Amino acid sequence: MSSRPKPVPAPSFLAKVTSKGQITVPVEIRRFLGVKPGEHLRFEPRADGIRLVRDTEESVFEKWRGIGTGFPIKGDGPEAVVAFFRRARGHDDLD
Numbered sequence: 001m002s003s004r005p006k007p008v009p010a011p012s013f014l015a016k017v018t019s020k021g022q023i024t025v026p027v028e029i030r031r032f033l034g035v036k037p038g039e040h041l042r043f044e045p046r047a048d049g050i051r052l053v054r055d056t057e058e059s060v061f062e063k064w065r066g067i068g069t070g071f072p073i074k075g076d077g078p079e080a081v082v083a084f085f086r087r088a089r090g091h092d093d094l095d
Contacts, residue, residue: 013026025041033054035041040055073084 011028013029015023015026017023025035029035029052033041033052035054042053042055044051044053073080075083
């Protein structure tokens with residue numbers, strides 16, 4: 001007798017292709033990949049099939065979005081930012 005355990009087949013999931021070529025990604029796969037609505041999936045052709053991965057390409061600036069929303073800057077543009085820091089540092093208009 002062999003002491004090696006029998007390989008367990010990986011679970012498979014079905015998705016139906018619509019007439020427009022769209023599919024619904026099964027919830028188990030979405031959870032596994034951590035995909036949320038609006039995010040992208042990448043289909044990578046391979047010699048042995050297709051690889052489906054979560055597309056992680058995002059703007060290098062995305063993580064900084066909203067970082068300055070807590071500052072009481074009045075107005076828009078660089079002039080407003082300069083004015084805010086001048087007030088914060090105690091400068092007056094005569095400097």
